[in-house]
Amino acid sequence: MSDTEFETEFETDDHRRLREQVREFALGEVAPRIAHMQAHPADVDTHLGALIAQNGWIGATIPTRYGGMGAGHLAKTLIIEELSRVSGAAGMIAQASQLGVAKILHFGSPEQQQTWLPLIAAGECLPTIAVTEPESGGHVLGMRATARRDGHDWVLNGRKVYIGNSHIGHLHGVVTRTDDTTPDPRRDDASALSAFLVEADRPGVHLEPHQPATGVHGFSFGDLVLREVRVPAANMIGRPGDGLAVAYSSSILYGRPNLTAVALGLHQAITELTLRFAQTRRRYGAPLADLPTIQHKIGQLHHRLMTARHLAYQAVHRLDHLHHHPLQDGRPRPCDDELINAKYWGVQAVQDAARTAMSIHGAAGLRTHYPLERLVRDTWHLDAPAGTSDIQLHRLAQTALGGTGHPAWSQRLAHLITPPAPEPEPEPEPERAA
Ligand SMILES: Cc1cc2nc3c(=O)[nH]c(=O)nc-3n(C[C@H](O)[C@H](O)[C@H](O)COP(=O)(O)OP(=O)(O)OC[C@H]3O[C@@H](n4cnc5c(N)ncnc54)[C@H](O)[C@@H]3O)c2cc1C
Known part of the structure; x- marks a missing residue:
């Protein structure tokens, strides 16, 4: 454990063991892949997702009765954090499919849960959630993709963009309009949308070529085009009109904390790298860390x-x-605002940390063979997903002004959020004979 890590009262021995396990995997299995991912930004790492999933980690919050870990949300955070500490792309791959689990846990029918949760828990299926469109990001109700009823089926058309794990996902959770209306920015009709499970190999599901981005090389967040995609009515998630609830609740209860965890992992890596640099780099005959201005910046990082x-x-x-x-x-007692607040702070803090770290490094931070440059680029991918910082502040302002107009998803879905199994009591010491 490094000097910048500290134990919180929230972690149990189970959490500590899990952290060690993920850390060992990240150093042994993920780190050796980074050079290739960086050298080929136009490629998706199609194996890393399966490697991560084989550990059962996509099923962190899936109850044990479906073969999941049943380990809860802090365990999920630790998994994403430790992967991201080594590779932002690995953390993003894990979080995007853990996010895809939420809709099935919270809105799936018993048949959908029985079919998909064991496969996801076993690492054989990577789910996604596809909400964003070219003309609707933060404004989800502006979406244009449609689903029309045709006998026992629904037929989907539209384009979804920036979908996490687009190129490796097996099961997309697609939200579309089902109310036959065109989006009207003046009307926020919460029941206009519905959600569907769409298998990636269904006829009509088309994947646009992967577009390289600023960072998180190896991770895909690309475009799905749906052309007359026919799914059985049984693939609807929840009821007609539940689409907005599926999108919002997944984003608040899973999306926010998942991105917070990626930010935390990158933040830890940036801080450790910078401390090592400041302690070993010599200036004026002494370590750089001896300079008061550098110490001030290190204090800010910590x-x-x-x-x-x-x-x-x-x-x-x-x-x-x-x-x-x-x-x-x-x-x-709901905790939506805490999840929103943690994402806002986590993203702001890691982006501030990136700038501070670059400043401490001087020119040395810019070389592409040195990890800081990669970590800094990766931090740019955290603001948009699960709501930009503007959206987080908008939601917090609504609470502060005394009425949110949004359901508290942590309260409304509390009966479906499985608490982690308690740790077993330690075995009592056998009594020694006198
Ligand atoms: C790495 C990555 C992974 C992603 N994964 C997924 C995924 O798995 N599934 C998915 O569906 N989508 C995903 N997205 C898309 C993401 O959800 C959107 O980028 C996000 O909702 C913002 O939408 P936008 O980019 O269109 O920006 P816009 O919503 O167009 O926002 C543009 C600007 O306007 C501001 N703005 C917008 N609305 C408001 C408002 N009401 N008040 C104040 N300011 C506002 C924003 O803060 C921003 O500065 C991902 C994106 C990234 C980068």
Whole structure:
């Protein structure tokens, strides 16, 4: 454990063991792939997702009765964090498919759950969620993709963009309009949308070529085009009109904390690298870290990281223990704002850390063979997914002004959020004969 890591009261021995296991995997299996991923930004790493999934980690929050880990949301955060600490792309691959689990857990029919959750838990199926469109990002209700009823089927048409794991996902969760209306920005009709499970190999599902991006090389977040894609009515997730609820609840309960965890892993890596640099680089006959201005910047790095970790773990700990501190009326105390706040702070903090780290490194941070340059580029991929920082502040402002107009998903879906299994009590010491 490095000096910039600290234990929080939220971690258990199970969490610590899991962290070690993921760390060992990330160093042994992911790190050797980084050079290739960086050298080929136009390629998707089509094997890394399967490697991660084989450990069962996409099923972190899937209950054990479906073969999942049943380990909860803090465990999911630790998995993403430790992968991201070594490779932002690996963290993004894990988080994108863990995000895809949410809709099936919260809105799936018993048949859908029985069919898909064991496959996902076993690492044989990578799910995605496809909401964003060219003309609707933050404004989800602006989407134009449609599904029309045709006998026992639904027929889907439209384009989805920036879909995490687009090129390796097996099962897309696609949200479309089902109300026959064209989007009207003046009307926020929450029941206009519905969600569907669409297998990646269905006729009419077309994948646009992978487009290289600024960072997270190896991860795909590309475009899906749906042309007359026919799915049985049984593939609808939830009821007609549940699409917005599927999109929003997945984004709040899984998307926000998942991106927070990627930010945390990158933040830890940036901080460690920079500390090593400042302690070994010599200037004026002494380590760079002896300079008061550099110490001030190191203090900032450490402060932001400590705060980010505390907010991130506290928010998912609340999600794991929704029933522990109920409201006076007995309902679970919601934690949507904590999840939103942790994502906002985590992303701002890691982007500030990236700038500070670059400044401490001087010219040395710019060379592409040195990991800082890669880590900094990866931080640019965290603001947009699961709501930009503007959207997080918009949501927090609504709470502060005394009425959100949004359901508290952590409260509404609390009965479907499985708390992590308690750790076994330690075996009592056998009594010694006198
Ligand atoms: C790495 C990555 C992975 C992604 N994964 C997925 C995925 O798995 N599934 C998926 O469906 N989508 C995914 N996305 C898409 C992501 O959800 C969108 O990028 C996001 O919703 C923002 O949409 P946009 O990029 O179109 O920006 P826009 O919504 O067009 O926003 C543009 C600008 O306007 C601001 N803005 C917009 N609305 C408001 C408002 N109401 N108040 C104040 N400011 C506002 C934004 O903050 C931003 O600065 C991913 C994106 C990235 C980069």
